[in-house]
Amino acid sequence: IHSTASDVPFSSRRSTQSKRYKMKSLLLVCLLANLLSEVSGFSAALPFCARRTILASKTKGAGSGDDAEKKQIIDELKTTIVSSKSIGDEDDVEKEIIEELKTSFSTVRNGVEKEEWNIVDRDPLPVHKSVQSPAGLLCDDHERCAFDETTNVLPHRGRSRKRVLILCTGGTLTMSNDPTQGNSLAPVQGALTQYLANMRELTEDPEMPEIVSHEYTPLIDSSDMGPGDWALIANDIAINYYHFDGFVVLMGTDTMAYAASALTFMFQNLGKPVVFTGSQIPLREPYNDARKNLIMAVIFASSDTVSEVCIFFHDRLLRACRATKVNTSKLLAFDSPNLDPLAEIGINIEENDYVVRPPPRGSFRVRTAMDTRLVTLRFIPGFDDSMIINMLHAARQTHLKGLILQLYGTGNLPSLKNDLINCLTEASRAGVIVVVTTQCHTGSVIMGHYATGQALKRAGVVSAGDMTLEATATKLGYLLGRQDLTLNEIRELMGVDLRGELTPEDQLPPPPLATAFQKAIAKKNRSRIF
Missing domain, CATH: 1.20.1050 (Glutathione S-transferase Yfyf (Class Pi); Chain A, domain 2)
Structure with a gap:
């Protein structure tokens, strides 16, 4: 031509x-x-x-x-x-x-x-970003859509290349004072749709993506959510994966880190951003953090540089499987103790490119099966180990599959507790995956650094490295739910970085009293961490 x-x-x-x-x-x-x-x-x-x-x-x-x-x-x-x-x-x-x-x-x-x-189907991302099928838009025929006619399509002036799906499960963001509940906060069904329609930043700015929102019925508190709810969210995202360029999940903050970490492991080769957010103050209040969190979550959900599950809160975009809730009342409610934020906002948006994971080079897949037969024990000085031993024996009778121990420092247990060590050895040999994490906010488990850690290592206990408790629990549940893995493979994979949830051992900072040679090697490895 x-x-x-x-x-x-x-x-x-x-x-x-x-x-x-x-x-x-x-x-x-x-x-x-x-x-x-x-x-x-x-x-x-x-x-x-x-x-x-x-x-x-x-x-x-x-x-x-x-x-x-x-x-x-x-x-x-x-x-x-x-x-x-x-x-x-x-x-x-x-x-x-x-x-x-x-x-x-x-x-x-x-x-x-x-x-x-x-x-x-159109691909809003640059060609080099992903080899996955391009994203398109929703069809007019509701029979071909994932949701029914109650799904709200926010009016938009003009057509943007991007489209973002907001899934709302509830949380403080949608709450209002309920007189029937002693004037305490309770989620309001349909509130999000009303709020979105009045947010001019989303409806009138031609640079913003088109918004499609869906509220689950009924809205629930995040403390009532569990693996079944996480699987529902994951499946809804999977069904709509090729219709949208990004996803926002609104929920309560109490278990947000658990839910977001779970979806991180459920999604394999995720090529689009999934951003969790919520608020400490309801959106209906004149002064609130909900409006900014929601707008920024939508912006990051339409990003072409992020292809993972994240949490945005206050002024930080965090990797979901690295985040944990650190405050019940301040607006900066989440932190990433062992990894820098993916991005921070001020006058400008500053992205930390060295943290962002590269886009996937494979087909998007979802595995939602999780084994919930897990127990977490946080140790305190002077505990009666006989009670813990009896508890573990009883748990094994009820088919316990995973045990997470929150120990001191770098993963230490009193060296004189031989009966407890023997009990952990028996549990490990019986097929229970025993994982050790630290009680410290920052840092990593280094089981071979002290003699007490060596005893745990000989007992078949697995180190969680620098993973958060939320990531450790959801990763263990995800791996135990994989019917194609043996127990030894699960133990091995707990120490492998699957989704950016942990730092490999050879790239961790050197322990105290390390030799100059060890420190030099660790420094060299950390320079190649990303």
Whole structure:
């Protein structure tokens, strides 16, 4: 297809060249499909392949100057597609494709010109960012959508490339004072839809993504949520994965770190941002942190640099499996003790590129099965080990699968507690995965540093490294839920960095009293951590 562009500006000329390349690619696809139909019997795919590629090559706002190119495309497609003898009635195929070409370059709905997004999938991310299928938009037919007609599509002026799905489970953000409950805070069904409609930042800014929101019924407190609820959220994201460019999950803060960490492990090769957020003050209050948290979560959910599960709160975007709640009343409620934030906001948004994980190079998959037969024990000085031993014996009778021990410092247990060590050894041999984490807010378990840690290591106990308790528990539950893994494989994977949840041992800071050589090696390894 030829076009004269010597008299047009450079930007227009470049656009014309780009369209020409798309048109040539279109014809190549059609010819390839024709060849496949003759060799392998893929004739039925030809009309769909041609139609999908044709629609994907259209440009928004095509003017009269494009009419000649459209006519040339149609003429060349007629000679290319109709030349296939195995696709059925040639006249019907020709008519179908030509009619789609004429009507699908743009369509007018309610007086506003929009592109036809029901058939075409578009990838809003740069090509080098992900090899996963591109994201498209919701269809008009509710039978083909993941949610029913109660799902709210927020009105938007103009069409943005990005689309974000907000899933609301409840939490302080949606709460209001309930007179029937002693004027205490309780979630209000439908409040989010009303608030979103009045947020001009989301409805009028053409740079903001289009918002689709869905409230679960009923809204629940995060303290009532568990693995079943996490699996529901994960499945809803999976169902809508190729319809949206990013996802926001609104929930209470009490168990947000657990839920977000769980989804981190449930999602394999996640190529889009999933941002959890909430608030300390309800959105209905004149002074609140909910508005900023919600807006920034939407912005980060439409980012093309983040492809993981995150938590945004106050002014930080944190990796979900590195985050933990650290305050019950201050607006800075979450922290990432052993890893810098993915991004921080001030006058500008400062992204820490050295922390951000690269995009995946594989197919998106979801595994929601989690084994909940876990127990966590936090040790205190002077404890009666006989009570713990009896508890462990009783737990083994009820098919205990995982035991998380919160020990002192770098993972130390009193060296004189031989009976307890023997009990842990028996539990490990009986198939219980015993994991040690630290009670310290910052730092890592280093089981071989002290003699007491060596005893645990010989007992078959696994180190959690510098993982948070939330990440340790959800990772262990996720691995135990994998029926394809043996116990030894689970023990090994607990020490492997799967989603950025831990720092490998050879990249951890050197322990106290380490030799100069050990410190030099650790420093060198840390420089390559990301």
